[in-house]
Every structure is written in structure tokens, then in C-alpha cells.
Amino acid sequence: MTTIPPGPDGRAGITADLVRRLIAAQFPQWAGLPVVPVPIDGWDNRTYRLGDRMTVRLPTAAGYVPAVGKEHVWLPRLAPRLPVAIPSILAQGEPGEGYPYPWSVRGWLDGETAVPERIDDMAEFATSVGEFILALQQCDVTGGPVAGEHSWYRGTSPAYYDDETRRSLKLLKGRIDTGLAQEVWEAALAATWTGEPVWFHGDIWSGNMLVEQGKLTAVLDFGTSGVGDPACELVIAWGMFKGESRTAFREAVAQDEGTWARARGWALWKSMLVLSECIDTDEEKAADNRRIIEEVLGDHR
The missing domain is CATH 3.90.1200.10 (Aminoglycoside phosphotransferase (APH), C-terminal lobe)
Structure with missing residues (x-):
């Protein structure tokens, strides 16, 4: 399975600086918003807060890439039928800035x-x-x-x-x-x-x-x-x-x-x-x- 070369912070080469560059290049309307790692992260993806009400989610390896397009298509269709909130997909990013996979911007969900x-x-x-x-x-x-x-x-x-x-x-x-x-x-x-x-x-x-x-x-x-x-x-x-x-x-x-x-x-x-x-x-x-x-x-x- 192809992975991103390790970065200085040990997060599979995905850093806040990379996220800032991807946002600036592909979604300039959100450039300048603060980018901060979430306190509790997963293995399959790296997630960063973008401003107060958004997150950026990036797969860490090729095996997790299919989820990006799948969620982009299906979560908006499933959400109205479900009794609690699920992630809202705001945009889908493309490979760039040395990062090889598609990625997504989502709405922030409150809660613990x-x-x-x-x-x-x-x-x-x-x-x-x-x-x-x-x-x-x-x-x-x-x-x-x-x-x-x-x-x-x-x-x-x-x-x-x-x-x-x-x-x-x-x-x-x-x-x-x-x-x-x-x-x-x-x-x-x-x-x-x-x-x-x-x-x-x-x-x-x-x-x-x-x-x-x-x-x-x-x-x-x-x-x-x-x-x-x-x-x-x-x-x-x-x-x-x-x-x-x-x-x-x-x-x-x-x-x-x-x-x-x-x-x-x-x-x-x-x-x-x-x-x-x-x-x-x-x-x-x-x-x-x-x-x-x-x-x-x-x-x-």
C-alpha cells in the first residue's frame, strides 16, 4: 500500500502547512482560516479544523482513498433519513502540493x-x-x-x-x-x-x-x-x-x-x-x- 513519506511531525507527511497550501490553491475563499489538528485523530485519515465550523480530512494511504468519493456522493443522500447528524461534505479536493490523494472539507460537528x-x-x-x-x-x-x-x-x-x-x-x-x-x-x-x-x-x-x-x-x-x-x-x-x-x-x-x-x-x-x-x-x-x-x-x- 502506497503511503506518504513520513513528515517531521510523524503524521504520515500530512501537516498543517500542507493543509494550508492545499486550501489556498484549491479553495481560496477559505485561505487564511486557522488550521489546527484535532485533539483525537484516526489511523485511516488525518483531520484538521479549518476555522471554527469546518474540518479538512486527508487519507493517509491509497487503501483509504475510495472513502473520499463514496462519502462525497452518499452522505448527503443518507443524512435526511437518519435520526442523528452525520458529516456534511462541503467540498472535495484534488491531489496537489505533493499530496497524492483526493481529500475533503466537511462541516464541524459539535459534541464529545x-x-x-x-x-x-x-x-x-x-x-x-x-x-x-x-x-x-x-x-x-x-x-x-x-x-x-x-x-x-x-x-x-x-x-x-x-x-x-x-x-x-x-x-x-x-x-x-x-x-x-x-x-x-x-x-x-x-x-x-x-x-x-x-x-x-x-x-x-x-x-x-x-x-x-x-x-x-x-x-x-x-x-x-x-x-x-x-x-x-x-x-x-x-x-x-x-x-x-x-x-x-x-x-x-x-x-x-x-x-x-x-x-x-x-x-x-x-x-x-x-x-x-x-x-x-x-x-x-x-x-x-x-x-x-x-x-x-x-x-x-
Whole structure:
């Protein structure tokens, strides 16, 4: 995967100065506005505030480029149908100033990242997330981007990641209950999706949601979105919810047992992959992924 040469600030060569030059060259009406990195950034893109009410979002590698055009076309069409705000696309930039990819200018969304400490009623929040997922599924899929490479295969069968999962099972033997984990994985593969394709976000987690006064107000980053199987949407059931909130989420999202079986497969694949990479090097990350695996196995059991 082609990446931008590293820059002096370690941000894949994307700097505030680069953003200023791109804006000045392509959108001179916004030249002179302050450009400041956002406090919490992602891996796939670098994001900068542009003035008070805009952001600039730039892919860090070629694999993340398809999201730019996809979001430019589809977010304005989806937004009116959804119960909370999603990013508004104001402009699409072109490669320039030594930067090789298209990029976008978006409206700023108020709110704070939806970490549990900012949510007073987690069950109510879980219901809101479920209602968002259902509303997205009800959007018209005509001409929508069919799940595949652009969505990192979210929306397809979890079988795409079969090799990675079986490799993780071997690496984690003796460290987790790999016998039960394999049973969960086989159940996910066997639960073939036969439904009509629907819209999915593909990366529903706390970092892609905003809250105000503890309430869900916005969902961000539709880079992995598409049209296909919605099972990947349910991973948050084990990543963020538990007990009463997980029950509330399950009731709100109203998915069948086969979809839940595939969802357990999605959660297991990712958590085992991450755990196999960090189990002896990052105690906090390892503990979090162990917890998710145990919750998934317990849910299957």
C-alpha cells in the first residue's frame, strides 16, 4: 500500500502547512482560516479544523482513498433519513502540493467522543445506537456501493478473514479457549446471510460517535460503509455494551440469530487478531481484547 513519506511531525507527511497550501490553491475563499489538528485523530485519515465550523480530512494511504468519493456522493443522500447528524461534505479536493490523494472539507460537528464516562444512561444510549443502525438499514440501497474492497469487506461474509482468524487461533492456543473460539468461528461461517442487502456503517464504536449531555448526537466516519450484510454493525454489543445495555441494544437493533452468529465471528476475528499482536507487549490493549473475546464466547455458550 502506497503511503506518504513520513513528515517531521510523524503524521504520515500530512501537516498543517500542507493543509494550508492545499486550501489556498484549491479553495481560496477559505485561505487564511486557522488550521489546527484535532485533539483525537484516526489511523485511516488525518483531520484538521479549518476555522471554527469546518474540518479538512486527508487519507493517509491509497487503501483509504475510495472513502473520499463514496462519502462525497452518499452522505448527503443518507443524512435526511437518519435520526442523528452525520458529516456534511462541503467540498472535495484534488491531489496537489505533493499530496497524492483526493481529500475533503466537511462541516464541524459539535459534541464529545462517546466514551462511557460521558454517558449517564448506557441502556438508553445503546437503544439510540440500535435505532440509528435500523434507520440506516431502511435507507434506499439503489445504486449504493456493494460491500467489497472499499469497505474492507465489511458487509460481506466474515469468511474473507478466515485465514487471519485461523492463524490467530494457532498463535493464541493455550492463552484463550481456542476450542470454543473455533466453534464460534465455525458457527459464524455456517450462518450464511440470505437477506436483502441493506446499508451498513461498518465501524460503529465509541470513537465514531459523538454525545452531548450523554445523548447520541452524531455518527462519524463512513469510510467502511456500503450495502450488504449488516452483521458487522453488531460488534459494539461486546465492545461497549454489557448487561442491561447489551440487552437494550439487542432489542433495539432487532436482528435474527444468524446475523448475531456472524457478528460474533466479526468480533472474534478482530479481537483475536489484535490480541495475538499485543498479548506480550501492551497489557492494557491485551486486557481489553481478552475481555471482548470472553464476552463473545460467553454469549455463544
